[in-house]
Amino acid sequence: MSLLPDLAGSRVALVGLIGGHLDDEDIAERHARALWSGICEPGDGDAGSLVDACGAANALALVARDDARAVAAVEGLDRRRADDALARWRPRLAPAALDAGLDAARRTGARLVVPGDATWPSRLDDLGRHRPLCLWVRGALPERPGPTVAIVGARAATSYGEHVAMEIAADLAGAGIRVVSGAAYGIDGAAHRAALSAGGVTDALLAGGVDRAYPSGHADLLSRITRTGAVMSEVMCGSAPTKWRFLSRNRLIAALSDATVVVEAGWRSGSLNTAAHAASLGRSLGAVPGPVTSPTSAGCHRLLREFDARCITGAGDVREMLGLDDELLPGADDWVDQATALRDALSARSWRRVDDVAQRCGQSLADVERGLGLMLLDGRVQHGPAGWRLVVGR
Amino acid sequence: MSLLPDLAGSRVALVGLIGGHLDDEDIAERHARALWSGICEPGDGDAGSLVDACGAANALALVARDDARAVAAVEGLDRRRADDALARWRPRLAPAALDAGLDAARRTGARLVVPGDATWPSRLDDLGRHRPLCLWVRGALPERPGPTVAIVGARAATSYGEHVAMEIAADLAGAGIRVVSGAAYGIDGAAHRAALSAGGVTDALLAGGVDRAYPSGHADLLSRITRTGAVMSEVMCGSAPTKWRFLSRNRLIAALSDATVVVEAGWRSGSLNTAAHAASLGRSLGAVPGPVTSPTSAGCHRLLREFDARCITGAGDVREMLGLDDELLPGADDWVDQATALRDALSARSWRRVDDVAQRCGQSLADVERGLGLMLLDGRVQHGPAGWRLVVGR
Numbered sequence: 001m002s003l004l005p006d007l008a009g010s011r012v013a014l015v016g017l018i019g020g021h022l023d024d025e026d027i028a029e030r031h032a033r034a035l036w037s038g039i040c041e042p043g044d045g046d047a048g049s050l051v052d053a054c055g056a057a058n059a060l061a062l063v064a065r066d067d068a069r070a071v072a073a074v075e076g077l078d079r080r081r082a083d084d085a086l087a088r089w090r091p092r093l094a095p096a097a098l099d100a101g102l103d104a105a106r107r108t109g110a111r112l113v114v115p116g117d118a119t120w121p122s123r124l125d126d127l128g129r130h131r132p133l134c135l136w137v138r139g140a141l142p143e144r145p146g147p148t149v150a151i152v153g154a155r156a157a158t159s160y161g162e163h164v165a166m167e168i169a170a171d172l173a174g175a176g177i178r179v180v181s182g183a184a185y186g187i188d189g190a191a192h193r194a195a196l197s198a199g200g201v202t203d204a205l206l207a208g209g210v211d212r213a214y215p216s217g218h219a220d221l222l223s224r225i226t227r228t229g230a231v232m233s234e235v236m237c238g239s240a241p242t243k244w245r246f247l248s249r250n251r252l253i254a255a256l257s258d259a260t261v262v263v264e265a266g267w268r269s270g271s272l273n274t275a276a277h278a279a280s281l282g283r284s285l286g287a288v289p290g291p292v293t294s295p296t297s298a299g300c301h302r303l304l305r306e307f308d309a310r311c312i313t314g315a316g317d318v319r320e321m322l323g324l325d326d327e328l329l330p331g332a333d334d335w336v337d338q339a340t341a342l343r344d345a346l347s348a349r350s351w352r353r354v355d356d357v358a359q360r361c362g363q364s365l366a367d368v369e370r371g372l373g374l375m376l377l378d379g380r381v382q383h384g385p386a387g388w389r390l391v392v393g394r
Numbered sequence: 395m396s397l398l399p400d401l402a403g404s405r406v407a408l409v410g411l412i413g414g415h416l417d418d419e420d421i422a423e424r425h426a427r428a429l430w431s432g433i434c435e436p437g438d439g440d441a442g443s444l445v446d447a448c449g450a451a452n453a454l455a456l457v458a459r460d461d462a463r464a465v466a467a468v469e470g471l472d473r474r475r476a477d478d479a480l481a482r483w484r485p486r487l488a489p490a491a492l493d494a495g496l497d498a499a500r501r502t503g504a505r506l507v508v509p510g511d512a513t514w515p516s517r518l519d520d521l522g523r524h525r526p527l528c529l530w531v532r533g534a535l536p537e538r539p540g541p542t543v544a545i546v547g548a549r550a551a552t553s554y555g556e557h558v559a560m561e562i563a564a565d566l567a568g569a570g571i572r573v574v575s576g577a578a579y580g581i582d583g584a585a586h587r588a589a590l591s592a593g594g595v596t597d598a599l600l601a602g603g604v605d606r607a608y609p610s611g612h613a614d615l616l617s618r619i620t621r622t623g624a625v626m627s628e629v630m631c632g633s634a635p636t637k638w639r640f641l642s643r644n645r646l647i648a649a650l651s652d653a654t655v656v657v658e659a660g661w662r663s664g665s666l667n668t669a670a671h672a673a674s675l676g677r678s679l680g681a682v683p684g685p686v687t688s689p690t691s692a693g694c695h696r697l698l699r700e701f702d703a704r705c706i707t708g709a710g711d712v713r714e715m716l717g718l719d720d721e722l723l724p725g726a727d728d729w730v731d732q733a734t735a736l737r738d739a740l741s742a743r744s745w746r747r748v749d750d751v752a753q754r755c756g757q758s759l760a761d762v763e764r765g766l767g768l769m770l771l772d773g774r775v776q777h778g779p780a781g782w783r784l785v786v787g788r
Contacts, residue, residue, distance in 0.1 A: 044779040084780060164686055243748075243763050247777070268764045276771045289683030289695060292558055292707035301683060304698060304705035311698035311705075313686040354637075369637050370662045377670045383641070385438040386478055 032056035033114050033134040038101045038236035039063070039092040040133075042248035046085040048129035049075050056133065063089050097238075101209070104237035108211035110136045118143045124255050126281050132234035132252065136210045139226030141203075148178040148203075149318055150257035150278070152250075152271045153187025153264040158296050161187055161264030164288055166194035168261065171315030173200020177324075178229070180205065180257050182249065183218055187263045187271075196224055203256070206233040207249040208241030250274040258322055259284035261312050265299030272299050279307055284321050286312035338363065342371050343380075343390065351386035426450035427508050427528040432495045432630035433457070433486040434527075436642035440479040442523035443469050450527065457483050491632075495603070498631035502605040504530045512537045518649050520675050526628035526646065530604045533620030535597075542572040542597075543712055544651035544672070546644075546665045547581025547658040552690050555581055555658030558682055560588035562655065565709030567594020571718075572623070574599065574651050576643065577612050581657045581665075590618055597650070600627040601643040602635030644668040652716055653678035655706050659693030666693050673701055678715045680706035732757065736765050737774075737784065745780035 033056045040047040050059045053074045062070050063086060072082035092098075105112070113120055114134045119141040124131050135141075151169050153161060165187045173179045173195035181188040183204035195202035204225050206214060210233045213219035222231050234252065235245060250270065254260050254277035265271040265287075278285045287309040290297030303309035310321050345360035346352060352360075358368040372388050375381040382389045427450045434441040444453045447468045456464050457480060466476035486492075499506070507514055508528045513535040518525050529535075545563050547555060559581045567573045567589035575582040577598035589596035598619050600608060604627045607613035616625050628646065629639060644664065648654050648671035659665040659681075672679045681703040684691030697703035704715050739755035740746060746754075752762040766782050769775040776783045 041779045046779070088779060160685055160687070243759075247767060268768050270767065272771050273767050288686060289691075289698070289705070290685055291554055292682060292684075293554070297683075298707070301705050301707045304683070305707075305711065311683070311695050313692070313695045313699075317699065373641065373664065373667050374662050377666055385435045385440070385482055 028057045029055060030112060030114055030134075032060045034102060034105075034112050034236070035060060035098050036133045037136065037234060038098045038239065039089050041088070042132065042234045042245055043127075043130045043251060044085075044088070045129040046075065046077070046081070047089070047133065048131055050085075051133055052129065063093060066090060098236070101236035101238045104209065104211045105136055108138065108237060110138050110210050110237060113137050113141060121145060121256055123148075123257075124252065127251060127255050130251065135232050135234055136237060137230050137232050138210045138222075139203075139230040140228070141230045141232075142178075146176065146178065147322060147324060148180055148257045149322070150180040150253045150260040150274065151187065151191035151263060152181055152253060152260065152274050153262055154266055154269055154271065154296050154299075155184050155186040155188075156266075156296065157186035157190070157264045158290075158294065160290060160294075161288075161296060162190040165190040165263040168263070168288075168312070168315045168318060169194040169202075170198040170200075172318060173202060174198035175315075175319075176200070177319075178203060180253055182206075182253055182274075183214070183222060183225075183231070185215060185217070189218060189221060191263075192221055192225060196228075201229045203229045204231045205249050205253050205256070206231060206241065207235075207245040209233055209235055209237035209239045211237040212241075214241050246270060247273055251277040254278035254283060255281055257283060259286060259318060261286040261288065261318055262300055262303055262309070263288045264290060264294075264296045265303075266295055267298040267302065269299040272303065275303055275307060275309065284310070286310040286318060286321055288312045338367065338371050339375065339380075342368065342375060346381060346388060346390045348390040348392045351384060351389050353387040357388060422451045423449060424506060424508055424528075426454045428496060428499075428506050428630070429454060429492050430527045431530065431628060432492045432633065433483050435482070436526065436628045436639055437521075437524045437645060438479075438482070439523040440469065440471070440475070441483070441527065442525055444479075445527055446523065457487060460484060492630070495630035495632045498603065498605045499530055502532065502631060504532050504604050504631060507531050507535060515539060515650055517542075517651075518646065521645060521649050524645065529626050529628055530631060531624050531626050532604045532616075533597075533624040534622070535624045535626075536572075540570065540572065541716060541718060542574055542651045543716070544574040544647045544654040544668065545581065545585035545657060546575055546647060546654065546668050547656055548660055548663055548665065548690050548693075549578050549580040549582075550660075550690065551580035551584070551658050552684075552688065554684060554688075555682075555690060556584040559584040559657040562657070562682075562706070562709045562712060563588040563596075564592040564594075566712060567596060568592035569709075569713075570594070571713075572597060574647055576600075576647055576668075577608070577616060577619075577625070579609055579611070583612060583615060585657075586615055586619060590622075595623045597623045598625045599643050599646050599650070600625060600635065601629075601639040603627055603629055603631035603633045605631040606635075608635050640664060641667055645671040648672035648677055649675055651677060653680060653712060655680040655682065655712055656694055656697055656703070657682045658684060658688075658690045659697075660689055661692040661696065663693040666697065669697050669701060669703065678704065680704045680712060680715055682706045732761065732765050733769065733774075736762065736769065740775060740782060740784045742784040742786045745778060745783050747781040751782060 068082040068086050072079050112134055149172055151165055169179050169191040179191055179195040179202040181191045192202045202225055208214050210231050213222050225231055250273045254274050260278035262271045262275050275285055287300040287303040341361040345357045354368055358365050380391055382391055462476040462480050466473050506528055543566055545559055563573050563585040573585055573589040573596040575585045586596045596619055602608050604625050607616050619625055644667045648668050654672035656665045656669050669679055681694040681697040735755040739751045748762055752759050774785055776785055
């Protein structure tokens with residue numbers, strides 16, 4: 001006996017949700033993806049493969065029919081694994097609960113976005129069979145997303161960490177870079193707030209349904225985010241934010257972003273999970289160092305040491321990591337001028353003594369010595385007992 | 395007319411300095427190297443090549459004869475460069491000044507150590523033609539140096555930096571690792587003091603002569619260092635610590651050590667010069683991060699970002715960098731135990747849910763979830779909707 005007829009009511013609800021400009025087959029597919037968001041756990045690769053292989057509506061029909069043989073055949077799975085998958089999915093195929101989720105989405109103004117939609121974030125496709133089946137979105141997603149950076153970190157952040165998160169988020173968001181985070185207390189909240197304060201756009205990825213403000217203390221922040229950005233989740237409205245869903249949500253934060261920057265994180269922080277996803281997706285990964293005496297920075301130092309994360313000291317380092325800025329780091333401008341003057345005062349052919357160089361460029365001996373030391377570090381000059389010389393070609 | 399006969403007096407002084415167990419030729423060579431330490435600037439590669447090619451005494455005779463043709467021939471230099479070298483060296487070939495330097499060495503109890511001596515630090519040979527011609531040593535150098543770590547950093551250190559330098563130095567020195575530094579105020583001094591407090595051995599490399607306590611406020615510290623370690627310089631006693639000599643001294647700190655750790659350093663700190671030497675010599679390089687809001691840590695973050703320095707959060711990281719410790723980092727022991735319990739509770743063949751794993755290993759759900767997240771980060775487990783599974787071979 002098929003369960004599908006029982007779902008007809010929710011189909012009507014869904015049509016109300018997405019408007020009427022779609023043909024029946026589109027509506028059926030979108031409807032089925034919406035239902036899947038309440039049936040399988042996020043990142044369920046068996047569900048992803050099945051839907052990719054035969055479409056969401058057909059896949060749902062196979063579940064409704066409890067057809068393990070067909071599921072195994074479509075997915076190329078062994079029978080036991082198909083049985084396991086159906087055992088996970090079928091208990092959730094409860095029309096009343098699914099309809100309640102769709103109703104909650106409608107009440108909260110959430111929109112359904114599925115692969116192929118103009119605003120579907122194509123970066124999520126890098127997740128392969130772990131790609132979300134749909135996104136529930138409050139607010140707005142852009143049709144062509146520009147540079148996007150995830151700023152994440154500890155809930156139990158220090159004022160240092162929140163300060164740095166805000167500085168970086170405000171700078172990036174003010175420069176038109178989209179700031180993605182997880183809406184948690186601590187670093188996440190600081191990043192969202194600073195991005196908004198800078199007049200920028202920020203997106204929040206939730207582990208539970210978008211109809212629930214989680215944490216509840218961020219209800220107002222989440223509303224403010226939706227005015228220009230998006231609050232998103234891959235799970236149906238009404239779903240609770242479980243630990244598993246937090247871990248799964250982290251893969252979306254990493255996948256949506258060109259780079260992930262971890263600002264503060266304890267030794268076993270969940271932010272390290274986001275960082276691991278970013279690294280495995282080939283996204284850039286940065287970590288903000290802090291005092292080695294602060295347990296809240298231990299996870300960041302771990303990322304620097306074990307995951308080859310880039311050391312991020314400010315927004316300039318993030319832009320540089322993304323290749324968005326070929327100029328030198330902010331604050332180094334005075335050094336650029338000094339280096340130019342030093343180059344002019346040096347020769348590639350003859351050695352010149354420091355006092356000679358100082359006289360030629362009109363800088364103090366101390367400044368010239370420091371500057372030459374720095375250029376030596378970069379391999380731009382050579383030093384010897386007879387003085388300093390430019391290295392040709394640097 | 396040769397200047398050599400005029401140096402006979404200083405030869406007698408030198409014999410007093412080194413004892414009488416050497417034949418005449420040895421004495422002449424040692425004497426000549428001692429004189430060279432007052433004649434050429436440290437790291438003078440032309441002097442190094444000339445002495446390597448024909449011996450220190452013969453090289454000195456060529457200088458005394460002002461024989462540019464012979465210098466050029468021995469070194470394979472063009473004539474102009476040989477002229478330049480002689481122009482650098484000859485003004486310093488002043489017997490009275492050189493004798494005063496040897497007298498100062500004798501008065502201060504400094505010993506002369508030259509390449510080939512049992513206590514000559516063979517690591518310095520990696521400097522090639524920039525190897526020092528000799529070392530003036532107060533205190534004692536070991537015949538077989540064990541693991542050695544340079545801990546250097548800013549003079550204008552913060553209490554944070556000094557605290558971390560002391561923690562690391564005390565731990566390493568207490569474990570029998572020699573701690574090398576530059577005796578400056580700030581990080582250097584903190585490292586020396588902590589090494590001594592821990593009952594360890596520490597060496598100081600000076601930019602000027604070892605008869606001068608520099609900085610003078612560290613006179614007592616330098617004396618204490620010589621009781622078990624060495625205070626060394628490659629320049630003759632009486633020589634002032636010039637900027638050039640500080641930069642040259644830095645190459646010795648780097649060369650003497652298996653690893654260099656920079657604890658705090660400003661954006662253009664001289665410690666970056668030591669770090670660059672360590673890197674170019676193929677030595678391990680570490681940097682201690684700090685708050686990105688602290689200018690005193692900017693140089694360390696630069697080393698992490700641009701020089702691929704290892705992120706050092708404590709002595710355990712230094713030992714790990716040196717391969718001295720195969721165990722996990724200190725403080726991670728509890729995690730080792732937990733990870734072992736988790737491995738036992740997981741299977742490589744079947745997926746297990748978190749509550750199942752928690753029951754099997756007798757840990758709380760929260761601990762199991764955090765632990766699994768960490769193992770996921772290391773690639774030791776896989777996760778899926780059906781639970782967690784061990785990755786075989788990890």
